[in-house]
Amino acid sequence: MLQVRELHAYYGKSHILHGVDLDVAKGEVVSLLGRNGVGRSTTIKAIIGEVPPAGSIRFKGEEIAGWPSYRIARRGLGYVPENRDIFPSLTVRQNLLLGLKDTRRPGKWKIEDMLAMFPNLASRADNLAGVLSGGEKQMLTICRTLMGDPDLIMIDEPTEGLAPLIVRQVGDLISEIARRGVAILLVEQKLSIALDISARVYVMGHGTIVFEGTPAALKADAAVRREWLEV
Numbered sequence: 001m002l003q004v005r006e007l008h009a010y011y012g013k014s015h016i017l018h019g020v021d022l023d024v025a026k027g028e029v030v031s032l033l034g035r036n037g038v039g040r041s042t043t044i045k046a047i048i049g050e051v052p053p054a055g056s057i058r059f060k061g062e063e064i065a066g067w068p069s070y071r072i073a074r075r076g077l078g079y080v081p082e083n084r085d086i087f088p089s090l091t092v093r094q095n096l097l098l099g100l101k102d103t104r105r106p107g108k109w110k111i112e113d114m115l116a117m118f119p120n121l122a123s124r125a126d127n128l129a130g131v132l133s134g135g136e137k138q139m140l141t142i143c144r145t146l147m148g149d150p151d152l153i154m155i156d157e158p159t160e161g162l163a164p165l166i167v168r169q170v171g172d173l174i175s176e177i178a179r180r181g182v183a184i185l186l187v188e189q190k191l192s193i194a195l196d197i198s199a200r201v202y203v204m205g206h207g208t209i210v211f212e213g214t215p216a217a218l219k220a221d222a223a224v225r226r227e228w229l230e231v
Contacts, residue, residue: 001026001183007055009046016042018207029184031194034204040187044154048079078150082157084137088130095129099147114143135166152183159190203228
């Protein structure tokens with residue numbers, strides 16, 4: 001579904017990505033792991049068009065490198081940024097409605113689905129989103145992206161700074177997304193979540209992929225974990 005080849009990206013004169021290759025198959029959950037600052041977030045920003053990419057990005061058989069972000073989203077590629085962008089002056093329900101791409105065609109996800117999965121959001125459905133906690137804002141951001149009915153969703157650091165209970169709820173949501181057949185590219189710091197729900201993992205170091213394999217293979221490779229993941 002998603003094939004990235006020889007992806008390079010720059011911030012000004014700083015060369016951040018150095019030929020990244022990765023794949024996500026239809027319905028697959030893939031995690032992109034690594035320490036902060038190695039280029040994980042830049043990778044998905046380049047894929048979605050927020051950072052100018054150099055290289056090949058193919059999504060559902062079509063080259064999308066260089067497309068504007070809105071066109072990539074309409075093609076069926078969802079993106080959940082780590083800064084939890086919501087519209088604070090709108091209600092939770094209104095934020096969810098803004099995620100719809102086509103009000104005439106029902107998708108796999110409905111507002112009722114979101115509120116059923118997250119009682120916290122259901123009890124605040126008609127409250128302004130700006131009063132939500134950090135965890136509730138993260139849930140809302142993911143749910144709003146799902147309302148656009150993506151075939152693949154890229155999620156950047158969804159559990160960063162959240163309480164353990166909310167971390168588990170977010171992990172459950174990601175698992176539910178996968179069960180409904182949506183492919184996922186997950187950037188995550190918490191190895192326990194990433195290794196539990198992923199079919200394959202990539203490890204990044206210094207703007208390149210330094211490991212690709214199954215969660216079991218990564219668990220068995222102490223050298224890779226020590227060199228590229230452990231603090």
